[in-house]
Amino acid sequence: MKKFEIQNVKDTRSGFGAGLSILGKENPKVVALCADLTGSLKMDAFQKAHPERFFQAGIAEANMMGVAAGLTIGGWIPFTGTFANFSTGRVYDQIRQSIAYSHKNVKICASHAGLTLGEDGATHQILEDIGLMKMLPGMTVINPCDYNQTLAATIAIANHEGPVYLRFGRPAVPNFTEENQTFEIGKALLLNEGKDVSIFATGHLVWKAIQAGEKLAEMGIDAEIINIHTIKPLDEEAILKSVAKTRCVVSAEEHQMNGGLGDSIAQLLARKMPTPMEMVAVNDSFGESGTPDDLMKKYGLEAENIVAAVQAVLSRK
Amino acid sequence: MAQLAIEELKQLSSQIRRDVLRMVHACKSGHPGGSLGCADYFAALYFGVLNHNTDFKMNGIGEDVFFLSNGHISPVFYSTLARAGYFPIAELSTFRRLNSRLQGHPTTHEHLPGIRIASGSLGQGVSVACGAALSKKLNGDKGLVQVLMGDGEIQEGQNWEAFMFAAHQKIDNLIVTIDFNGQQIDGSTQAVMGIGNDIEAKMLSFGWEVLHMDGHNFESILATMKQAKALCGNGKPIFIMMKTEMGYPVDFMMGSHKWHGVAPNDQELEKALAQLPETLGDY
CATH class of the missing domain: 3.40.50.970 (Thiamin diphosphate (ThDP)-binding fold, Pyr/PP domains)
Structure with missing residues (x-):
């Protein structure tokens, strides 16, 4: 990693x-x-x-x-x-x-x-x-x-x-990303190459995905981590290329499961490359008051939730 | 754009009204009532008030630009634009048909010359016009921004946000005309949501200049617009209350809200056209 x-x-x-x-x-x-x-x-x-x-x-x-x-x-x-x-x-x-x-x-x-x-x-x-x-x-x-x-x-x-x-x-x-980087709209960024699972994350969940990748590495799981900063237009080529290699997918986002990044990726895969997939997202619920950290824990948007999703999807591979 | 004398404007508005009725009749849908009521305003605006160029450019730099907020009266807008030379008059026959640039409500999506914003969902035109007016100020452009809105439409809350904003930002290159015909889909504006009697007081308290004109009298329209232009640049946006009659001047279409959004049948069309001389040739 x-x-x-x-x-x-x-x-x-x-x-x-x-x-x-x-x-x-x-x-x-x-x-x-x-x-x-x-x-x-x-x-x-x-x-x-x-x-x-x-x-x-x-x-x-x-x-x-x-x-x-x-x-x-x-x-x-x-x-x-x-x-x-x-x-x-x-x-x-x-x-x-x-x-x-x-x-x-x-x-x-x-x-x-x-x-x-x-x-x-x-x-x-x-x-x-x-x-x-x-x-x-x-x-x-x-x-x-x-x-x-x-x-x-x-x-x-x-x-x-x-x-x-x-x-x-x-x-x-x-x-943690490069200072003075050039931002290319619609271009997914490969953060870590891996062969066992593709983790596609966006926004605040990208760092959580990196933390998850470190934990997975300790468990002997080689995760590919990709930052999808542009949800639309979606970088279909990068997603399909990664999934063709890993054959299983986890998406991670601070958003409802309905309508979010995972939903876009699932649509793409259903059409072009049906693949086992798990989604780390808020599941049809409103939020509530609390500290950001407490909320991310309660609603299941932490690195450990990504790790659990990876384990779940690997069992379906 | 050459400006027309009042006799010529009367002939033009008769032809525009024929176009409106024939367009709505042909596709059996659309909004004839408000379109007929605003035909004189449109004729005067495009042939006597606006400094505009029919070689259409979206940015409108150096021109006066117009926004129609109550987009459902698209037939009168389309007829006027075609008669002014923005696009072929024959294209009016495609109104509301598949693959037409003349959509049910005006849109930029099909790139129809003369349209700068989509409208139809009500209450958005004054906000857009405020932005276009600020754009002109930033560009040092002396052109003015004109808007037409409906009186039922004033029930949309966004208008009041825009009225507040325009006065606060001292947008004094903006002229908003309200088509004060007193009718909306469910009945009279007073019966549906009665705020009409003191619109003038409300606008004055919001910090606007308020003028009045008779929307069926070209002398009144031209004189009021001249006065409005003279008031521009004094730190206040300008609001014109234009009295019209929905369906004017077709006898059986006036006096109620019935013809807001109903197409005439063959007999009704014939009866209405008999009251409107064909002056410039039907499309």
Whole structure:
């Protein structure tokens, strides 16, 4: 098992804020909108440096999405910022009609996704956002795994023509991917080569998958670990190549099982390479208040849950 | 775009109304009532008010741009765009048919020239227009942004978010016209959700300029639009309350909500067309 060095522990939302600040300097067409969460989204540096390109939308997310769609007419590249819950479910029809169906170049940037939002509880812990957004035709869906990758993804989506959903989180998590990496939308990243099982993880679960890989190695199980930072478009070639070798699959994500990454991979495999598969995800349940760590344990999104899923799928191989 | 004299506008709007009825009749679906009611507004807007270019470019830089928020009155929008030269008039015959660019509700998806946003799900147009108006300000573009919305549509909460936003952001290159016909699908707007009587007071308290015009009087439309343009640049968005009659001027289509979304049959079409002179040639 390859060793991964933790450079530091940082929140992915700060990676977004840092990426947005770089865009502010390097791309004069980037504008930002925020619905009263500038500090939470780490958009304050952009706001301070480029007040003429920052629009405070207030607690009115539906309008913010429409304003963003309108800003594209005339060549601006709007980045909207609010919590993942208010970036998707609350504004689904606005995104569907004014952004996705109208093919507007809006970047929907969503923080505090999933259980790790923590103590605020289930009202704010959206676990359905990947599913909602991936169902929209033409929508790109990205869920980077750490600070460095979120920063790189933020910069990359400005150069992509079309609507994008960028999902990131609240808590500080291990920052282990390369600094100043180039982010390629739709390209799965092979983190560890292995032959016994393919583990496909996204977002915060990528580090958990690495931890699981270390435990599996101690047990003599050689896991292939792949970071699927782009859920749509899915890197089908990379997935099929790995599965052709390992012949069994575990997916891992901080999202509902229905509609998430595992669901996308299962669809692909059902069509092209039916394979035993287990899914580490929230199973048709809302979250609750608690610390991020306690919640990840209670809802079964830890490294040990991935290990158990691998053992289960190996027995079905 | 050449601007027409009032007599010419009257002829044009009669032809647009014929197009509307023939389109809706041909596919046996669509929304004739509001389309007929707004035909004079559309004729005046595209042939006397907007600075626009029929060689369509999505970014609309250097032009006035228009958004239709109540997308169900697509027939009047399509007829006006075709008559203005955005696309062939003959294409009106494809309205609501398979593989047409003239979808039931306007969309950019089929790349129909003249359309900059999809609309149909109500209440979204003013927000989009706010964004387009901010885009013009950022670009140093002196063009204006115009919107038409329905009066039933004002029940959608997103509009009030947009009204708040536009005033707060001092979006003063934006003119929103509301088609105040007092009707919606289930009945009169007052009966369904009665907020109508003091819309003016609400808009004033939100920080908008409010004007009034008669949507069936070209002198009133042109004069009010001139006044609205003169008010632009003063730090406030502009709201025009346009009084219209759903179904105007077809006698049996006026006076109720009945013709909001019903297509005329053969006899009804004949009866209606007899009241609307063919001035520029049917498609």
